[in-house]
Ligand SMILES: Nc1ncnc2c1ncn2[C@@H]1O[C@H](COP(=O)(O)OP(=O)(O)OP(=O)(O)O)[C@@H](O)[C@H]1O
């Protein structure tokens with residue numbers, strides 16, 4: 311297998327006629343972890359949902375390619391099959407579907423017919439990953455995310471990530487709601503995946519996650535695009551100084567929360 315490559319070029323995304331993503335560019339290669347930081351409401355989650363094909367998000371311009379293949383042409387399930395994974399900021403609860411069944415069908419959807427993962431192998435792998443994440447095995451038989459605490463949902467997203475072994479993962483605020491010990495455990499899980507065949511995009515507000523998962527690149531997103539990029543040091547500076555200095559540097563006017571500039 312060759313190293314994966316995700317290429318996002320000049321992406322523009324609208325929600326209900328309002329442009330949220332305004333010319334977003336990013337390339338992630340296997341072996342790399344990128345972090346995106348940025349004020350609330352600047353389009354980080356919108357970007358993640360648009361890449362995964364959420365129907366509410368209309369791509370009006372630009373392209374997304376995974377290993378040279380046009381992602382925007384793919385159906386939502388085809389994107390997962392192609393090796394994309396999204397851990398959502400607010401994971402949904404699915405009643406009536408157990409966590410284990412959900413993951414097993416997701417794994418099998420990526421495999422050819424007749425080559426499904428055996429139940430034994432699946433269970434062994436799930437138990438091993440749950441061990442890594444210090445999760446109670448009982449979570450495998452509960453309905454997906456139903457009644458899970460905030461932190462449990464986040465940990466469960468990472469369990470899915472470890473089970474799916476995608477080429478490129480987008481992790482949206484995977485650290486929010488995690489207690490200090492859970493943050494370390496989850497980071498260990500993600501670090502275990504690091505290697506030439508995996509690329510990650512971590513959306514976070516806090517440097518503390520990046521203490522455990524050192525990013526190769528850090529990007530600041532404002533007003534729907536990347537306005538500054540750097541290495542792990544940039545995240546440290548943001549933690550102490552906030553975003554004002556970047557706004558001043560770029561002459562960006564403050565936007566009220568919820569107020570979107572029309573393009
Ligand atoms: N489904 C939607 N309908 C209407 N507006 C939306 C929808 N989804 C997002 N928006 C708007 O798009 C903008 C960007 O939202 P988004 O969730 O991408 O921000 P974010 O950068 O992830 O913020 P946060 O750091 O708070 O998670 C916000 O102004 C939000 O209100």
Ligand SMILES: [Mg+2]
Nearest residue numbers: 354355356399
């Ligand atoms: Mg968000």
